[in-house]
Amino acid sequence: MPKRSITLTDTHYEWLTIQVASGQYRSESEVISDLIRERQQRDAGIEAIRLALAEDEQCAPGTPTPAGVKTAVQERLRKNS
Numbered sequence: 001m002p003k004r005s006i007t008l009t010d011t012h013y014e015w016l017t018i019q020v021a022s023g024q025y026r027s028e029s030e031v032i033s034d035l036i037r038e039r040q041q042r043d044a045g046i047e048a049i050r051l052a053l054a055e056d057e058q059c060a061p062g063t064p065t066p067a068g069v070k071t072a073v074q075e076r077l078r079k080n081s
Helices: 010-021 028-059 066-080
Strands: none
Touching (some): 010 028, 028 066
16 A cells, blocks of 8 residues: 655644544544545545436436436446445
């Protein structure tokens, strides 16, 4: 696994240290990895919404319904899991 060096503001470092001290994480690296995983999941969800909206615009006349977008997003996320 590659090692990286990063620079944090004092505020970010303090928050990172508190996360480890709370016992929720075993190391600073684990906190960073969890943040990256959360961001990847969020980005995948946003992309699924974007694609569902684009697909709905191409396939169906009118404005997409919230239920239709929700169903399309859920299907895309299931396919990508």
